[in-house]
Amino acid sequence: MKIIIFGLGNFGTSLALKLTETGNEVIGIDHKMEKINLVKDKIAHTICMDATNELAYDAIPLKDTNIAVVAIGENEGAAIITTAILKKITKADIISRSLSPIHDTVLKAMGINRIVHPEQEAAEKLTSKINLKNVIDSFNIDKNYSISEIKINARMSGKTLQELSFRQHYNLNVVTILRDCEKTNLLGNKMQKKEVIGIPNNETKLQENDILIVFGNNNDITAFGVDLAE
Missing domain, CATH: 3.40.50.720 (NAD(P)-binding Rossmann-like Domain)
Structure with a gap:
C-alpha cells in the first residue's frame, strides 16, 4: 500500500x-x-x-x-x-x-x-508482555483470550507441528508463523524481514527464529511461555 x-x-x-x-x-x-x-x-x-x-x-x-x-x-x-x-x-x-x-x-x-492512542496502547501491550511470559507481543480478544507472538526455542527447531503434538500438548491454535527472509528495499539495500508463511498444517516444519502467532487462553499462553524458558 x-x-x-x-x-x-x-x-x-x-x-x-x-x-x-x-x-x-x-x-x-x-x-x-x-x-x-x-x-x-x-x-x-x-x-x-x-x-x-x-x-x-x-x-x-x-x-x-x-x-x-x-x-x-x-x-x-x-x-x-x-x-x-x-x-x-x-x-x-x-x-x-x-x-x-x-x-x-x-x-x-x-x-x-x-x-x-499510542501511549495507552503501548502501556496495554507492555502489561500483556509482563503478564504473559516470553510473549513478544499480544492482542487481547477479551480478558481471558489473546492472540500472541511467541518465539520458538532450540528444542522445537526442525520439528513439525505434528511431531510436537502442538495443539494437544499446549492447547493453543497456531494461526500462522513469522519467518526470517531477506528482502531488497526500494533503495536496493538488502535487509532481514519477518514474512508470514501462510496457514500452517501438521506437516509444517519449524525453523530457527520462527515466531508463532497463537490463539488461546491466557493461562495456556503463559504455560507455553514458561515451557519455552525451561
Whole structure:
C-alpha cells in the first residue's frame, strides 16, 4: 500500500519504519528537517513541509495514497488542522492520533473513525508482555483470550507441528508463523524481514527464529511461555 505519515516523532518514525519493513511504500512528512534526515534513507520518500498549510498539499501524491496517518504528537492544534485538511481534500483512509479526550471528541465530530492512542496502547501491550511470559507481543480478544507472538526455542527447531503434538500438548491454535527472509528495499539495500508463511498444517516444519502467532487462553499462553524458558 501507499501510505503517507504526517509527523515523524517517535511514534510516526517507528510506524514508518515498520510499515516499510512489511513492504509498504511510505512517505514521511514533518516540518523539522532534522527529523526528515533521520529517516530519509530508510523509507520511500520524505517531504519537509508545514502540514497546516493547505497550499503545500499540491506537492503530495494524495490521489494515489491508500492511507494517510496523522501521527503528530507535539501540537494538538496542528494535528487537528492537518486532519481537517486531509478530510477535505482526499478520499484516502485517514488514521489520526489523539492526544486527549477533547481531541477524541473533535476527531469523531469530523467523522474520523480510526483513532489511535499510542501511549495507552503501548502501556496495554507492555502489561500483556509482563503478564504473559516470553510473549513478544499480544492482542487481547477479551480478558481471558489473546492472540500472541511467541518465539520458538532450540528444542522445537526442525520439528513439525505434528511431531510436537502442538495443539494437544499446549492447547493453543497456531494461526500462522513469522519467518526470517531477506528482502531488497526500494533503495536496493538488502535487509532481514519477518514474512508470514501462510496457514500452517501438521506437516509444517519449524525453523530457527520462527515466531508463532497463537490463539488461546491466557493461562495456556503463559504455560507455553514458561515451557519455552525451561
